[in-house]
Amino acid sequence: MDGNSESRHGMWSSRWMFVLAAAGSAVGLGNLWRFPYITGENGGGAFVLIYLACIALVGIPIMMAEVLIGRQGRQSPVNSMLTLTQQHHRDSSWVLVGWMGVLAGFLILSFYAVIAGWALKYIFSLASGAFAGASGEHATKAFEEFLASPWEMIFWHSLFMVFVIFIIARGVASGLETAVRWFMPLLFVLLAVLVGYGVTSGGFAQGVDFMFAFEWSKVTDTALYEALGHAFFTLSLGMGAIMAYGAYVPSAVSITGTVVTIAVLDTLVALAAGLAIFPVVFANGLEPAQGPGLMFVTIPLAFGHLPLGALFGTLFFILVSFAAITSAISLTEPALAYLVEQHNVKRSRAAIGIGLACWLLGIGTVLSFNEWSDVHLLGEKNFFDVLDYFTQNILLPLGGLFIALFAAWALPKAVTKHQLGLKTAWQENGWLLLAGVVAPLGVLTVFLVTLIGIDNIRNWLS
Ligand code: TRP
Numbered sequence: 001m002d003g004n005s006e007s008r009h010g011m012w013s014s015r016w017m018f019v020l021a022a023a024g025s026a027v028g029l030g031n032l033w034r035f036p037y038i039t040g041e042n043g044g045g046a047f048v049l050i051y052l053a054c055i056a057l058v059g060i061p062i063m064m065a066e067v068l069i070g071r072q073g074r075q076s077p078v079n080s081m082l083t084l085t086q087q088h089h090r091d092s093s094w095v096l097v098g099w100m101g102v103l104a105g106f107l108i109l110s111f112y113a114v115i116a117g118w119a120l121k122y123i124f125s126l127a128s129g130a131f132a133g134a135s136g137e138h139a140t141k142a143f144e145e146f147l148a149s150p151w152e153m154i155f156w157h158s159l160f161m162v163f164v165i166f167i168i169a170r171g172v173a174s175g176l177e178t179a180v181r182w183f184m185p186l187l188f189v190l191l192a193v194l195v196g197y198g199v200t201s202g203g204f205a206q207g208v209d210f211m212f213a214f215e216w217s218k219v220t221d222t223a224l225y226e227a228l229g230h231a232f233f234t235l236s237l238g239m240g241a242i243m244a245y246g247a248y249v250p251s252a253v254s255i256t257g258t259v260v261t262i263a264v265l266d267t268l269v270a271l272a273a274g275l276a277i278f279p280v281v282f283a284n285g286l287e288p289a290q291g292p293g294l295m296f297v298t299i300p301l302a303f304g305h306l307p308l309g310a311l312f313g314t315l316f317f318i319l320v321s322f323a324a325i326t327s328a329i330s331l332t333e334p335a336l337a338y339l340v341e342q343h344n345v346k347r348s349r350a351a352i353g354i355g356l357a358c359w360l361l362g363i364g365t366v367l368s369f370n371e372w373s374d375v376h377l378l379g380e381k382n383f384f385d386v387l388d389y390f391t392q393n394i395l396l397p398l399g400g401l402f403i404a405l406f407a408a409w410a411l412p413k414a415v416t417k418h419q420l421g422l423k424t425a426w427q428e429n430g431w432l433l434l435a436g437v438v439a440p441l442g443v444l445t446v447f448l449v450t451l452i453g454i455d456n457i458r459n460w461l462s
Contacts, residue, residue, distance in 0.1 A: 007074045007247045009337055010171065015253040017177050021326075022236075022245055022262045024180040027187070028327030029115050030234040031270040032320055033295045036277045038226050040288035044210040046218040047227055048274070054231035055267055058442040061435040062237050062400045063259045065407035068419040070246025071255070072411070076337035077101055077240030080247060081406075090410050097402045101240030102335045104395040106354070108239070109331040110361035111387050113164065116324035117156030118296060119317050121146065126313035131304035136284035139301045143293045147369045154366055158359065160321075164328045165355035168336060169348035183322045184265075190316050191269065194276035197302050203283030210288065211274050221454045228446045229392035234266055236327065238396030238403070240334040247337075255420055276302070332358075401443045408436030 012018040039047055073080020078098035085094050125131070131139060146152060198204050232238045249255075273295075280298040281288050290297070303313030332354050339350040364372075368384035377386050407416060413428070422428045449457065 005074075005251055009248065009340070011248045011250060012245075013177075015250070015258060018245065018249050018253060019258055019261055019265075020177060020180040020184065021330075022242060022258075023184065023265045024323075024326030025236045025241055025245065025330035026234060026262055026266040026327070027184070027269050028323045029112060029119070029320070030230070030327070031266060032273045032323065033115060033119075033292070035230065035234065035270040036274050037290075037292055037294040038230060039211065039274060040278075040281070040294055041291065042220070042223040042226055043218045044278075044288070045213040045215055047223045048211050049214050050219070050224060050227040051231055052267070054228050054442065055235065055263055057434070058228065058400070058439045059231045059235045059237060060259060060263050061431075061439040062232075062404050063235055063242055063263065064255055064420065064431075065404050065435050066237060066240070066242040067246035067249060067255050067259060068416060069403065069407055069411070070243035071249050071251070072415055072419055073243075074247050076247070076341055077243045077334045078338045079341055080243065084411065088410070088412055088415075094402070094406055094410065097399055097406065098240060098334070098338075100395060100399050101238070101243075102338065104239040104391050104399060105241065105331040105334055106358060107361070107387055107395075108233075108391050109164075109328055109358045111365040111384055112324070112328055112331065113160050113358060114153065114157045114362050114365040114384075115292070116160045116321060116328065117153060117158075118146070119320040119324060120160055121152070121156045122296060122300065123314055123317040123321065126300060126303060126310055126317055129310045131300040131313065132310065134301055134304040136286050136297070136301060139297045139304070140286070140290075140293070142300075143296045147293070150366050150370050153369070154363065157362055157366060160324070160328075161355055161359045161362070163325055164332070165351050167325065168329050168332050168355075169351035171347060180326055183319055183326075186315075187269070187319045187323065188272075190312065190319060191272040191276055193306075193312065194299070194302060194316075195272055197306055198276050198279030201279045201283040201302070203279040203281065206282040207275065207278030207280075210278050210282070211271075219454060221450045224446050224454065225393055225450045228397055228443065232396035232400055233392050234270060235263060236330055238399035239331075240399070241330040243403070244333040244337055245330065397443050397447070401440050404435045404439045408432055 012021060069084065070077070070080055073083050075083065076098075078095060081095045081098045082092070084090070085092050125142070130142065134142075198207060236242055277295060277298045278288065280286070280302045281294075284301060286297065288294075299316065300313060303309035303316065306312065332351070335354055336347065336350050339345045339353075340347055365384045365387065368382045372383055375382055377383060381389060408431070416422070416431065417428060420431060422431060
């Protein structure tokens with residue numbers, strides 16, 4: 001009944017290695033860079049709580065679905081879906097989910113690498129001591145000047161892509177596992193230091209209030225929609241990254257416990273990033289809704305006022321870059337594993353091909369911050385905004401929706417029971433309720449509410 005018991009691409013050596021790899025994929029720019037800035041743009045409180053609800057009710061069931069499909073199929077997402085639909089005589093169009101994921105991963109990596117390039121650049125800015133005692137104005141200006149020079153951005157973006165290609169070409173082997181084992185705890189420690197700084201900065205109460213005070217009036221269409229999209233993004237869901245990693249999970253590992261651990265780790269890092277950043281925003285009279293530059297302005301500012309700030313600031317951006325690399329490689333895994341399986345391409349060749357194509361598309365994102373910043377493709381959205389929106393808010397939720405439906409309703413019950421180790425009728429119904437009803441309805445409701453408009457709904461209610 002089990003698919004194959006091993007994947008041809010290799011296996012994680014233990015449960016803990018899978019947790020580290022999946023957490024390495026989940027924890028990244030999404031937590032440290034994207035979460036704080038979209039929280040800022042969406043007014044805080046209500047957004048954060050909706051996001052937490054999305055993680056618990058939608059994210060966790062869908063992550064379980066991805067791991068179980070991957071482990072049952074033991075191949076790239078496209079081929080796992082293909083094999084499972086054939087084996088169980090289901091409609092072959094389910095395989096489109098795999099292809100959508102390949103596309104989403106490709107598009108996301110194209111801009112992800114650009115932002116990760118910013119983090120690389122900031123390793124050197126911090127190391128040079130450029131932010132010692134800096135004012136908010138100074139930190140803002142430094143960032144704006146950097147954004148204004150496309151060549152400099154392309155340089156760092158290219159460097160990041162070279163690192164990614166290098167690592168994925170060699171396979172997701174022990175080097176990565178070791179790196180993750182060290183950097184995750186270190187990241188926690190440094191974030192704790194930064195939260196500590198936040199506590200003493202004078203803006204802490206305001207920061208906490210901003211992040212957690214729920215006001216119904218702050219629930220907007222965009223907050224709802226962004227929170228859902230971000231839940232997918234931050235947990236690496238909806239495009240098969242976790243499904244691909246799931247294919248390498250040993251059969252004896254419990255999926256539920258592992259998935260909950262990963263989601264909790266990821267959420268803790270995001271909340272810590274918020275608690276490190278917003279106090280600095282308020283203590284320095286900065287704008288919480290300033291957009292993508294938020295982390296790159298506040299964190300250097302905080303370190304500029306801490307003892308040994310240049311040293312720890314450098315270390316911090318090294319960790320951010322690491323977090324970005326372990327996420328970036330998971331974005332390529334579905335496409336890479338597919339090319340290797342289907343066309344017998346050497347892993348290294350496939351890596352270079354995918355990397356170069358992403359790099360090229362990434363130049364569009366680089367230009368969105370300078371030369372093309374006023375080129376609006378869709379409403380007010382420029383090239384980067386459109387990519388960001390289309391992937392997070394459409395491709396990932398749709399992918400996740402179908403993944404959940406497939407795992408809950410299309411796969412034979414015996415398969416899911418076996419994979420998840422469900423013993424009682426209670427457990428089985430609980431799973432069906434969450435993955436088959438709550439998570440899909442959650443995604444559909446958000447789509448629908450956004451379409452109708454929350455203001456209209458408020459009017460009907462009142
Ligand atoms: N989760 C990562 C982050 O928060 C980004 C990421 C990695 C991702 N793999 C993914 C996002 C797959 C969506 C899908 O930075």
